[in-house]
Amino acid sequence: MTAVLDQTVALVTGASSGIGAATAAALSAQGATVALAARRKDRLDTLAASIRDNGGTALVLESDITDEQQAADAVARTVAELGRLDTLVNNAGVMLLGPAVGAPLSEWQQMIELNVLGLMYCAHAALPHLLRAAEDSPRRVADMVNVSSVAGRVARSGSGIYNLTKHGVGALSESLRQEVTKRHVRVSLVEPGAVETELAGHNRPEVLEAMRTQFSGVERMHAEDIADAITYIVTRPRHVAINELLIRPTEQER
Numbered sequence: 001m002t003a004v005l006d007q008t009v010a011l012v013t014g015a016s017s018g019i020g021a022a023t024a025a026a027l028s029a030q031g032a033t034v035a036l037a038a039r040r041k042d043r044l045d046t047l048a049a050s051i052r053d054n055g056g057t058a059l060v061l062e063s064d065i066t067d068e069q070q071a072a073d074a075v076a077r078t079v080a081e082l083g084r085l086d087t088l089v090n091n092a093g094v095m096l097l098g099p100a101v102g103a104p105l106s107e108w109q110q111m112i113e114l115n116v117l118g119l120m121y122c123a124h125a126a127l128p129h130l131l132r133a134a135e136d137s138p139r140r141v142a143d144m145v146n147v148s149s150v151a152g153r154v155a156r157s158g159s160g161i162y163n164l165t166k167h168g169v170g171a172l173s174e175s176l177r178q179e180v181t182k183r184h185v186r187v188s189l190v191e192p193g194a195v196e197t198e199l200a201g202h203n204r205p206e207v208l209e210a211m212r213t214q215f216s217g218v219e220r221m222h223a224e225d226i227a228d229a230i231t232y233i234v235t236r237p238r239h240v241a242i243n244e245l246l247i248r249p250t251e252q253e254r
């Protein structure tokens with residue numbers, strides 16, 4: 001039986017947990033060969049083993065994509081070892097919240113370095129390969145999916161720099177979309193609301209407590225729900241481009 005993404009190669013950043021891990025598994029289930037990039041190699045090895053157990057093919061790329069060279073190497077190794085690149089999922093991200101007054105500047109820098117610069121390095125390295133894939137692949141289309149957030153649509157008190165990074169991802173995505181869409185590289189933006197992952201866990205205890213109050217009683221989404229949306233985007237026929245998806249848990253109001 002053939003699957004929609006047979007013969008294609010997808011690189012997923014931040015594949016060691018949460019949305020990235022679920023997306024890599026979902027794309028593999030659709031036939032894609034997957035390259036898994038993140039810093040925690042043990043997690044990537046475990047995911048790769050499970051993908052292989054299910055009949056898929058996975059390449060582990062231990063990479064810190066805030067480092068320009070490591071980001072470029074992740075893309076280059078994907079193409080060198082798997083032969084091509086049809087899909088880039090720019091998913092790796094960090095969210096460090098709390099009042100701006102007195103916030104550790106290092107947290108702000110971390111978000112800019114990963115959510116903006118890391119994504120930018122991967123996008124820059126991948127674009128020539130995506131353009132080539134759109135020309136010579138059997139599907140004659142390629143995808144870059146950028147994971148933003150509800151925070152990329154609306155700014156709120158206490159999340160200014162996260163808002164800044166995700167609004168930036170939205171702006172870059174739309175600009176790139178216009179630039180390459182006629183060449184059949186689809187650039188898509190996914191904006192999740194609250195998803196149960198490790199993301200919030202990197203915050204300071206007092207910030208975590210405030211977040212718990214904000215979302216108390218709300219049933220969060222699962223990483224697989226967002227993986228499902230990303231899979232939908234990249235499995236559309238060549239003439240259909242899903243530009244943007246805003247996805248909230250049903251009970252999330254804002």
Ligand SMILES: NC(=O)c1ccc[n+]([C@@H]2O[C@H](COP(=O)([O-])OP(=O)(O)OC[C@H]3O[C@@H](n4cnc5c(N)ncnc54)[C@H](OP(=O)(O)O)[C@@H]3O)[C@@H](O)[C@H]2O)c1
Pocket residue numbers: 013014015016017018019020037038039040041043063064065066091092093094095114118147148149150191192193194195196197198199200223
């Ligand atoms: N969870 C939510 O509620 C939610 C809502 C809206 C948007 N999002 C967005 O969804 C994306 C995925 O987040 P998640 O919720 O799945 O969180 P997560 O479980 O914390 O996953 C974040 C991923 O990013 C990777 N990462 C962190 N620093 C990295 C670096 N320097 N180089 C390479 N990879 C790095 C992590 O792997 P390593 O630590 O192993 O490197 C991990 O795989 C993020 O862009 C986030 O902003 C999440």
